[in-house]
Amino acid sequence: MASGNMKDIKRRIKSVQSTMQITKAMELVASSKLRHAKERVSQSRPYFNTMYSTITRLASVTRDADSVFTQKREVKNSLYIVIAGDRGLAGGFNSSIFKLGAAQMGGKNAHVLTIGKKAQEHYSKRDWPVLGNYPGIAETMKISDTHPIIHQTIDLFKKGEIDEVFLCYTEFVSPLQQDAKCIQLLPVNFKKQGGQTADKNGAGVLTEYDPSPEAVFDAIIPEYLYGVLYGAVVESFCSEQSARRMAMEAAADNAGEMIENLNLSYNRARQAAITQEITEIVAGSGQVG
Template sequence: MAAGNMKQIRRRIKSVQSTMQITKAMELVASSKVRRAKERVERSRPYFDTLYDTITRIAAANRDGSSVYTKPREVKKSLYLVIAGDRGLAGGYNANIFKLATAQMAGKDTAVITIGKKAQEHYAKHAGSVLADYPGIAETMRISDTHSIVRQFLDLFKRGEVDEVFLCYTKYVSPLTQEPRCIQLLPLSFGKEETDTKQSRVLTEYDPSPEAVFNEIIPEYLNGVLYGAVVESYASEQSARRMAMEAASDNAGEMIENLNLSYNRARQASITQEITEIVAGAGQVGS
């Protein structure tokens, strides 16, 4: 019986060791991708900050609310852009963003544009209107790749087919922290205090008008926001995967230690049983 247990334990140890090799390799790959993704995040943030500073300054000069991008309207249909990963094995990364998006969509008539294979798979299983899917673009994303996506939801918004647009993504805070977020893209809203600060800082004349300049720069602003969100989400995905694979490797190591202990105990029990049988047999022969 002990010999059978020992064989099972040896097979289990080999299986766990094979799994541990895979998780270690995935951890190393994710660590390498995290470094590159973090560099992309750091390069994209100044671009977004400059765009945001410019757009709020122009908004301060355009207070009449005449722009189609800022004018509030009755909300009948909402559009959500949901950014998730292209692969699994990333801990709660995908589940967290889906949970947030579901909470935000509750009670609304919604349509969805998915970015990432996991988002595509998730919303294909749920009732609702999926307008477009963009899987496998996050790793090689460029600012020009956002143009078709932004143009699509801008056209829908301007035609009145959707009345508000939201973006759900995961913000990269640190290698250990990622925060799912949902922000409103359209209609744009800037706080009065913020626009007052921009207006008091500099007095600028816009030709032909602040509204015209504002309407021209909004698509570029949205391109920058979407690109930044995809880059942040990709860095978050790789960080979450690295942490998940590190935890899996640590758990596999602990499991191997426990299995080795069980194997040694079974081996000791087998030896003890053999000694007991030999002693018992010798006693019977001697009698």
């Protein structure tokens, strides 16, 4: 009986050791990808900040009614671009963004455009209509990869098929913190900051736009949306790797603790088997005597 129990424990130890090797390997891979992803995040943020400040200056000299991108209309249909991961085993990374998306879409006639395999799988089983799927692009994302997504979005918005557009993604705050966020893309809304900007000496500088501020604004909005979407995908991918690294590290630690407990159980069963054998030998020798 004890021998059979020892075999089961030994089999479980080998199984857990095999699992721990996999989780440690996945942790190392995620750590390597995280380093590269953090570099991409740090490189994308200055571009977005510069683009945002430029377009904010433009918005300050235009009226909301001058551009199709700023005109507010009655909201009948909404579009949500949801960015999730291409793989699982990342803790609550994917579920967090899906919960946020569900909360934001509640009570609306919402449509979905997915980025990431997990988002594609999730919304294929839901009632919200899916207008497009873009799996497997996050890791090698380039700014040009955002063009078809933004072109599709702008086309639907201009035709009036979609009245507002939101972007749901996960912001990378630190290796220990990732925050799910949902921001509005269209219609764009920038805080008015006046028609002048300051130069290095603090003097007011009036910028002239050719052919007009409105024309320049409409031309630069797609570039702005490219940058926002690219930044969101890069942030989400970095967050995914960070979440997976933490999840695999926790799994490896749990596996190590489980192996220790199993080894303790194995030693106890082995000691019990030895004690039983000694007892049987002593009892047998007594009967012979």
